[in-house]
Amino acid sequence: MRILDRSVYVGPSTFAHFPVIRLILDLGELESWPTAKLGKGFVDALVEALPGLREHGCSYREPGGFIRRMLEDEGTWLGHVLEHVAIELQNVAGEDVTFGKTRSIDERPGVYSVVYEYAQREEGIAAGELAMRLLCSLLPPAIRPADSVPEDWNWPEARDAFIRYAQRRALGPSTASLVKAAEERNIPWLRLNDQSLVQLGHGRFQQRIQATVTGKTSHIAVELASDKEETNKILGSLGLPVPRQELVQSVEGAQSAARRLGFPVVTKPYNGNHGRGISIRLTSPEEVAEGFAKAREHSRSVIVETFLEGDDHRLLVVNGELVAATRRTPGHVVGDGVHTIAQLVDEVNTDPRRGVGHEKVLTKLELDAQAEMMMARVEMTAASVPEKDRIIYLRSTANLSTGGTATDVTDIIHPDNRDMAIRAIRAIGLDVGGVDFLSTNIAESYKSIGGGICECNAAPGFRMHVAPSEGKSRDVAGPVIDMLFPAGTPSRVPIAAVTGTNGKTTTARMLAHIAKMAGYTPGLTTTDGVYIDGQRTVEGDMTGPVSTRMVLADPQIDLAVLEIARGGLLRAGMGVPSVNVGAVLNVQSDHLGMKGIDTLEQLAEIKRIIVEVAEDCAVLNADDPLV
Template sequence: MNTAKTNNMTQKKLLIKRTLWLDGPNIWTYRSCIEALVDIQDLEQFPSNLLPGFYERLTALLPGLVDHECGIGEPGGFLIRLRDGTYAAHILEHITIELHLLAGLNAGFGKARETSVSGVYKMVFRTPDRFVGMACLEAAVRLIHACIEDTPYDLKAELKVIQRVCDMKGLGPSTQHIVDAAYDRRIPFIRLNDGNLVQIGYGEKQQRIWTAETSKTSAIAEGIASDKQLCKDLLSQIGIPVPEGREVDSADEAWEAAQDIGVPVVVKPTDANHGRGVSLELSKEQDIREAYALADEVGSGVLVEKFIAGHEHRLLIINNQMVAATRGELVFVTGDGKSTLLELVESQLNSDPQRGWEEYCPLDPVDFGYDPTALYEVRRQGFEPESVVPAGHKVLVQRNSNASEDVTDIVHPEIARLCTLAAKVIGLDIAGVDLMCEHIDQPPQGQAFAIVEVNAGPGLLMHIKPSKGTPRNVGAPIIESLFPQGETGRIPIITYTGGPELSDFGPQLCAMLEDKGHNVGLACEHGLWVNGKAVHHHDAANWESGRNALVNNKLNTLIMQVRQSTILSEGLPFDRNTVAVVTHLGQLDGLQEWDIVNHEKLFNVTRTVIDLVLPTGYAVLNADEVSLLPLQELCDGKVVWISTNPDNPVVREHVGNGGIAVVLHEHAVQFLGNRAEQEERKPIPLDHADENPIKQLALAACGWVCDVPHHLLRAELRKQP
């Protein structure tokens, strides 16, 4: 082999020249994505089949690439392309997607397309969050360079970094699960902060979630649930079995309460969370005193309760229905006569990939430093973390907060009824009901049984990703409780795109719909208005202004001017629109920085708003512009053609096929089609028919499909210049 040539090839690198976060529908996809401008430089001359050892090194690092179908349409398709020879930008796309998948993220969409500049590509990939996406992209660049140069690459370390970014910046798994359920129903959503506060739906149709709390979660109910003694009192008053107990203020009172109740007892904080500070099955005075100190350290008060024998269970109640249940188990390690207790915990428990501090792990690690009750438990058995455990001897290391075996299908109906009643009494729309019983599949009568706690904002991961048993789609009933079947969470969204002929179109349409009684948000080049009040008079034809309007819970309609530059640089702030008005393809001037250099590429940008029209919506298109005619085939809804020529052949054919149109005829707006005849829509004479007739026709068409009464539409059009 030519050494000089090999050394030269090992210097080949690609360069990310620019990245764009497209937070909404764009020219690539309906969902948020990152577009990277990638210069593969000298690698343009070296596709993958000309890089010695590259295929072997890459597939060894990422064996999951075998599942990538690529353009071939079947698993292994990408590897065929890789073996036969494909370019670095395309390879980068698939590596970035695979890193998403390895980090436990939904992914799968990506494209790489060469620009008008040789060796420079646009590479795009879908990602749930821009920070997470950038972490995957940067790691992918390092990985591809390592495979080209045959240098070490620590994939595990890179994935830890990506997962850390996910934990810090991405939605938590419970919130993401609910958002995914909304997406399955095609209900739109907006992330409102860097945490887990998410708006589901637009404008006045919105609801909000914060992990497993919703707009319908009562603050009073949350307060009751956090007061464990008050919660138990309310449940016992209606006959729900709860453990006998009382709140205490000192270790002496704790021992007195235990004697009165009868040992064994449980000692826990009044506001216990995730089992911290909870000590179970205590009988000795010294143990109870020490448990009081542990509970008092982590809570605002301490409860002593009768210990109920059996297994810990968590039932998830949503909208007065039991939708999932899990069972906990006691956690032991078994000695080998050589290893310390701490070593046994690490090898037998914490090595389980289901255990981890990351949010996506259903089980927490056993950590004596973090959980003093676990340390206290092993000390009660005569062991320290450094103790060597005799061979065959079992040590109990954890009793609580380990309910992660799914038992939904075997819950006895009477137990489900009691737990549902408990959530209803407390007043929670979503509740995690903790109970102790011996047999979850048998009636509560005749066995040890008690409801221990009712929790607001319960964790969902144990149901979504149980350590054993069937995962449960608990997000679907949460969305169902917020949006019963038939509700979409949508408000009418009207977009308009064109040239100077649409000057003042937005304000005039806004006035028309406000007169009809709509609460309208308007985002256009003249500013941002909400319910008739100007928020500002700066250019608002952009993503931020549109998103700000959709967050307003008083609006029931949004009108937004859409520019091609917004689609290219930001994406659109909504997922679908109700009416899309397009009167002109637009201008190439100013779009060169996005490599929009001809009318074919410009068409692909402008079509975006038509691609987003709902099946129940309308596209209002200018039949006098030949370049717009292909848009008709791209609309999921109905098309309304407008024309200044009543004999326009496109209009005639469309109306003949049962469509509707609005044309200018003898200085009047005329409505055509079966719908116009059924509604007896009469022509509307225009006092200024020669002044910008396209705008007048577009206003008439929008008013018509938005069900503006004909007399009001007539009055609005006749007063417009």
Template sequence: MSAPHIQFLRMTHLRGPNIWTYRPVIEALIDIGDLEDCPSNTLPGFNQRLTAWLPGLIEHRCSVGERGGFLQRLEQGTWPGHVLEHVALELQTRAGMQTGFGKAREAGPRGIYKVVIRTRHETVSRQALLTARDLILAAIEDRPFDVPGEIAKLTQMVDSLCIGPSTASIVDAAADRGIPNIRLNDGNLVQLGYGHRQRRIWTAETDRTSAIAEGISKDKDLTKQLLTMCGVPVPEGQIVDSPQAAWLAAQDVGLPVCVKPTDGNHARGVSLELSLREDIEAAYDIALAEGSEVIVERFIRGEEHRLLVVGEQVVAVNKGETASVTGDGVHTVLELIELQINSDPRRGEEEDFPLDTIRLDEHTTSVLELKRQGLSADSVPEAGREVLIMRTGNMSMDVTDLVHPDVAAQAVLAARVVGLDIAGVDLVVQDISKPLGPQGGAIVEVNAGPGLLMHLKPATGKPRPVGQAIANHLFKSEDNGRIPVVGIMGDGDTTRPAKLLAWLLHLKGLQTGLSCADGLYLNQRRLAAKEGMDWAEAQRLLINRGVQAAVFESDARHLLAQGLPYDRCQLGIVTRMPKAQGLDDLYPGSDEKMPTYVRTQIDVVLPEGTALLNAADPQVAALAEHCDGSVIFYADDEHLPTLSAHRSQGGRVGFWRDGQLVLAEGAKEHLVLSTQRPAITRLLKTDTLQTQDMLVAACAAWALDIGTDLIRAGIKSYGTQPTV
């Protein structure tokens, strides 16, 4: 055998529901060449090297359906395409991008395979496939491969490219409720819901978080003034403009004091319990380095707490803890910080770590803490000596169940006074299970965009479902953020009925978007002319906050090459089963395979939605079994067995009878329109519409609760309205 190779012929990002799954995937078309003759059980040492490098493969159940299933397939003999799938998935998992779905299928020609993996970010998954290919070839040829190094590279990509864990907790909670989401930028700006029913989040800020409220929260002095006016206990304080003024203010408000920036965050630049002039003046410089102004406040005795307020309730509370090291007589303070504090797996530089690493430089409060203890970063504390490094910023202990109702009420009031719908309220109190006022506790800060990770991954105590709380705050229990979405697919016969249905929805008074082969439309005005259908163009309709309903025409090529531009639909229509002819570059297989692809249009129909199917096409009619919702059959002939049987069971059907369009549910009939009417005759003679188009659109409109009078008037008036 010549040198083994696995060649990528093409990688396709299917960004929406597709022939493989509801979720976005990367579909790789590969050529394994002579490895087609070399299943895994014929490659000496391959399985052992692979599992030694990636021991997590034992968790892959594969088609066997049990832990270790994939390893069984390796021992029995499986081909490189299948191995590539599992190795790429495992690399993604090791890098922190959890995905479990994958497929590997022969594409037709010998040695050509389609390998599919679930993706949460296209760039990461593309690289995972490339790395998996290189790893497999190294294992086959018994060459060294730096698995930890490659996983580290992928991990860095995940950290920099994927949405952060706080945002993900909200998105996942919304998804659990059936609320769709669209990522709007490379950061954490995410849309929940579609069209005019959408909401937007940016980590823990929402489209209800006003710029005024955020500006107030950043101004600590203004925040305190407003809270004081409303009777919320806050520490007395003064803004100062020099180290000397800081000392004078400290004497004024009473020692000891806290010195901090007026517009800082994450406890950076905050120095606590200062009584000496030199410490207070040094703390001024530290605070100024982290903000634009410095405030000196009366020091509140007690423990620091962070209360997460969402809407009108406190949903999570964490208590702070100090960070200390213990001397051993050998290592410096700086070395002890690395050994005893920064080695904690909860600490890191990225957002998904609940605690920050501690870095010493001239502007950190830790330097001042050391100085107050007669130490510096280079000091070597004697064995057993406890050295305080940091007093603030370590909110790691969940105490939500201990919070007194008065404390929670004060925190909610503070958030409301500032104007924030989601707020991180910092307070200092000796016992959070008792009322705030009698024990001299006070609220010291109200923050916009609070971190959520401390509540999702506390060091001690229960994780709190804060993402769920925010999703429920944005969407009431009966609201899934969806607008009526219609998907229509066929074999070159769907553009006219799609445009007619969009017209009927427009007449109903809905701001209606349409993506079809002729272009992109909003309220009958063409926004973009294009040849064929495009995923990104179509999704513009779902991002548009003015859209109240949307119709999407798709075809087999669009489905195979891009996926659907929406996750689920209220109405899924299939008019005719397409053929495989003309799709050779996508390796679709024979015509017999097409129903397994086109069923995607019906798979995505919501349980409360409807599938509209052509009863005259047996392959289309058979898709009814894949619908989670109800079904409407249509055909020219009302006596067609499929249609008649459905109607006899009380189902809804549409058909033509002696030139009359009839919509029927069981024995009840609605006569919609006649081909003898002059307006209908005009449409047919000018080939503006065909009778099949009218039937499909009428049935679809009926499924969307448009009355027969409006359907009749809409079809008769179609083509007379000006279009741009």
């Protein structure tokens, strides 16, 4: 079993109107081994490796349909199984993909066209490769393809490595929630790098986000939020509740500051984020020294501040309004008087909501150096058995990324606390900001029971609000998109696509020229280059998805004209999910014989894609019967 060819389609193609990967798969001798012949043991092992396959409906369109398909009659062939496994692997990594289609290729026995949907290109390719390896590993040794599975290969390790690989390339939960909110408002988007830089909208109507920092976020405000000492001073000068703090550069300075401020204290990096390097409730010079060393790993300067009693709350403010409030609890276990802390951690991690990294709503707990330090403070180890109902904290901070939990408290926050958070974010100057606020009861005013602001955060994470451990999910991304694109604000440029065997370059150039004369700034892709407002910016055959993306990302254009050639459609599909107007000029025999397109009828089917994705109008040459 081997992959003969792979094509990655970034947009509409003959296989689907969304991104898919197509493999040409040669089963070789395994053509004689459908799943029913491989037996129930093979199917059971496959489902044990990927339990989510039980939910695949396949042609039966109901959960369990795929399992039934594999076992009844002669079963199904491994190309079809690979399709489902590649889809399920992406599901396990957190992607919502469902489409697949496998067909045998005429006159090529044992060779199949395997098509499956993908969310991220590299992840989709890796899913196909890992699916191959998993299937080979489950085959009886006598028919297993040679060198298909390394001797030391381990499925759980390979699966987790794939999940981490996928998550490094996937949009983070905050960025993904913003993209989803944009899609719900019919706002197009383009990913501009491998991290979280995203363009929302096309051409001159575009806005950019990077995680939850927007193109409108003030650079001064971001720098100020990163400067915890200066933030503390500004908020304090406005009468907002903040702890007393001192900035230090040495262990001795930290210990002296702690004595002046009074124990217990907190140490944290001068300019950190995500709770990294923070130590709380330090009650002795020795603990301060440990906390200083930990904070120093993230910043040359360290802040020592008074410790405030209370629960950790994140108050999210968008465009001058508080949109969500969450109480955060550090990762912990609760004793039962029977099990060790290590066993309790394993039990907590069986929660199906916990996964690797940002794979799921919650992150798995780890017994690492920080957990050992927290246990040592209460004179325990991983082998200790805490008494019933005793809480053992394994983290000093409550971030979800380190195993913490989040409870939505938006509906009960006191109006004084709400106003305090809004004033704090306005004082820093952020359009999207998070206030970390300690309070023993968020439903009571800080003016009566105390509490204080630990810090203000630029680029606050949305995961705790979108998918809290307990309480109501909040739409926090929607207000951000509404701020960037107020009601009635355009986000799309008109797009025309022109295809045909002859004359499409001339037609596209004429159309762009007419648009320019009418006062538009057109972006044009053709077989001789990319043109922006009539000036060629890139030379060469530019009729594929890369040039389409180039035009739609240009901040000048307010209209796009795309010449669409059959070569680009066959290689990678269209570069945009839909167009406003699609024109097919003719279907001639000039360019047959590429990628299995040998007849005029097959060529007409390729050209038809442009008409299928034209939302408003199709312009067809009625003199050409194939058109």
